[in-house]
Amino acid sequence: MERLWSPWRLDYVTGSKADVGCVFCTEQTVPESDSLIVHTGNQCYVILNRFPYNPGHLMVLPNRHVPALADLSPEELHELADLTRLSEAALVNAYRPQGINVGINLGLSAGAGIREHLHVHLVPRWNGDTNFISVVGNTRVLPEDLQQSTARLRPVFADLVKKNTEAGRQLGS
Secondary structure: OOOOOOHHHHHHHHHOOOOOOHHHHHHHOEEEHOOEEEEEOOOOOEEEEEOOOOOEEEEEOOOOOOOOOOHOOOHHHHHHHHHHHHHHHHHHHHOOOEEEEEOOOOOOHHHHOOOOOOOOEEEHHHOOOOOOHHHHOOOOOOOOOOHHHHHHHHHHHHHHHHHHHHOOOOOOO
């Protein structure tokens, strides 16, 4: 018998969530060594999903606690789009996916797990990554833990920002 070890998912699976406020706002106060934030812009940031669908599952969020695109300032909206584009480039560079799902779930009916703080999902995809274990066993196999993903992605983001700055382009600074 093979075992799949994903201890960080227990809280998610059992539904035992402590009332700590907004997990995204709280994450902004965590020391960098413990944080899942892989890149910080001026008004938005990029974070790994604590309960990823696939390795490298990122989210782009405004610093401000707002529920909808309509609540963003023009500057926040522009940086959200810029960091989504930067995240796509970082995922391609770090993971070489064969595709990427990009999406925003606004509201409970649309599938938003955390409705109060807008976030854009980027999920790297590979041919065959949706296999029988996800469908039949309601289980995901993740070959990389979150600390490894953080260590892999932070330097990629820094390098991409540096290259774009040197080329005279402002991209997710």
